Amino acid sequence: MLGVGKAAMVIEGLWAIPNLKDTFTALDYAVAEEPAVCGKKGTMAFTVAYAMNKDAKNKPAGWELISFLTGTEAMKISASTGFALPSRQSLMQTFKQNPQDIPFITNAGYATIWQGGERLGKIVTSFNNQFISAMIGQESLSQAMNESQKEANKDCIAP
Numbered sequence: 731m732l733g734v735g736k737a738a739m740v741i742e743g744l745w746a747i748p749n750l751k752d753t754f755t756a757l758d759y760a761v762a763e764e765p766a767v768c769g770k771k772g773t774m775a776f777t778v779a780y781a782m783n784k785d786a787k788n789k790p791a792g793w794e795l796i797s798f799l800t801g802t803e804a805m806k807i808s809a810s811t812g813f814a815l816p817s818r819q820s821l822m823q824t825f826k827q828n829p830q831d832i833p834f835i836t837n838a839g840y841a842t843i844w845q846g847g848e849r850l851g852k853i854v855t856s857f858n859n860q861f862i863s864a865m866i867g868q869e870s871l872s873q874a875m876n877e878s879q880k881e882a883n884k885d886c887i888a889p
Contacts, residue, residue, distance in 0.1 A: 733757055736865075741857075743776060744834045748812040763833045767853070767882050775841035778814075856881035 731737035733754035740746070741764055750757055764773050780799055782792040798804050802818060809816040815825055815834055825831040857878045864874035 732759065743774075744815060744831070745813040747830055751812075761830045761833050763837055767879075771840050773837040773841045774844045775838060776844050853882045 732740045733750060747761070750759065763771065766772070780796045782789060782796060786792050802821065805816045805818055805821055808814060809821060809825070815831070815838070816822060822835065825835060860869075860874040860878040860881075863869050864871045869877070
């Protein structure tokens with residue numbers, strides 16, 4: 731939606747940057763932290779996990795693969811694609827040099843793991859429903875954003 735000019739702002743992860751650069755080469759955009767909700771900063775973090783079946787027939791090879799994938803060399807390769815930040819602090823300095831990565835790095839300090847928290851699903855559902863409502867013309871984008879914000883803040887506890 732952002733790339734084709736149908737949205738002024740989207741909430742996306744780092745993985746959106748390579749697509750914007752490759753597909754929408756003339757797009758002028760910036761990256762920023764999400765606005766605070768109820769006066770509190772928050773965002774989502776998506777994780778990757780590697781696991782080995784307890785009944786694996788070749789556990790040494792499985793462990794070797796997991797060790798490689800979570801190691802410095804593979805993490806450099808994975809992070810260099812622009813689709814994810816490295817989870818190793820030793821590799822983070824490279825990403826601190828790119829202004830587009832800074833909001834994602836900053837967010838990591840207060841992010842909620844995507845699967846965590848009971849309010850997260852409610853907020854995402856509310857925003858998704860309202861965006862669809864605006865896209866199909868049931869309400870204006872301004873009305874949809876106001877309703878989304880009201881719904882997201884509904885359960886907030888006053889400080």
